[in-house]
Each structure stands twice: as C-alpha cells, then as structure tokens.
Amino acid sequence: MKSSNLIVLGLSLACASFSFADQVVRETTDNTAGGALGSLSGLMLGGAAGGPVGALVGAGAGFFAGRSVQQETGLSEPAYEVENQAGERAVIRSPNARFALGQRVERQGIRIQAVAD
Numbered sequence: 001m002k003s004s005n006l007i008v009l010g011l012s013l014a015c016a017s018f019s020f021a022d023q024v025v026r027e028t029t030d031n032t033a034g035g036a037l038g039s040l041s042g043l044m045l046g047g048a049a050g051g052p053v054g055a056l057v058g059a060g061a062g063f064f065a066g067r068s069v070q071q072e073t074g075l076s077e078p079a080y081e082v083e084n085q086a087g088e089r090a091v092i093r094s095p096n097a098r099f100a101l102g103q104r105v106e107r108q109g110i111r112i113q114a115v116a117d
Contacts, residue, residue: 021104021115022082029076030093031067038066080105082112
C-alpha cells in the first residue's frame with residue numbers, strides 16, 4: 001500500500017513541472033548592456049562637465065544613447081516574452097540560449113530553460 005502511494009506521488013511530482021511550464025510567445029531584442037555602458041559613460045562625462053546635476057543628465061542621456069548604439073550596430077541580445085498558465089506575460093533576457101516560438105520553458109530565477117517533452 002505504501003509503495004503504491006509513493007508511485008502516485010512520484011508521478012504527480014514528475015508531471016507537475018510540465019503542467020506548469022511557460023510558453024514562448026514572441027522573441028524581442030534587449031539592449032540593457034548598451035544602456036548600462038552608456039549610463040556609466042554619461043555619468044562620468046556629465047559629472048566632469050557639470051557637477052552633480054550634469055552627472056544625472058549625462059547618465060540619462062547616456063542610457064538612451066547606449067541602447068540606440070547597441071541596437072543600430074546589430075549587437076542586441078535576444079529576449080523572449082513568455083506566458084504562464086494564468087495568462088500572465090513577462091519578458092525574460094536570454095543572452096546564451098535560443099528558443100523557438102511555442103516552445104515550453106521553465107523559469108529559473110531571471111533566466112528560462114527548455115523543458116524536455
């Protein structure tokens with residue numbers, strides 16, 4: 001009797017990861033790295049030219065300039081919009097792994113990982 005309960009519990013837990021898997025809805029681009037580098041550069045240049053106020057203005061301008069430069073040079077990283085079973089969507093960066101539309105994935109913190117079917 002105990003072994004049959006353990007088998008049912010084991011099968012339930014094994015199927016749980018598949019039933020709660022998210023699905024890739026669309027692929028987008030991510031330019032966070034360019035924005036970070038641009039913000040840092042703008043902060044330094046603005047701070048040297050205009051003090052604390054210049055640092056804030058330079059960081060803001062550098063953020064948008066850095067994102068634009070990364071996008072225009074074709075160095076954008078992939079990001080994926082994923083939808084969970086409740087219909088909630090979130091955009092998750094994935095600089096190293098590639099996923100197809102409709103592929104089932106599982107969230108691992110701030111990254112996603114493919115689910116074996």
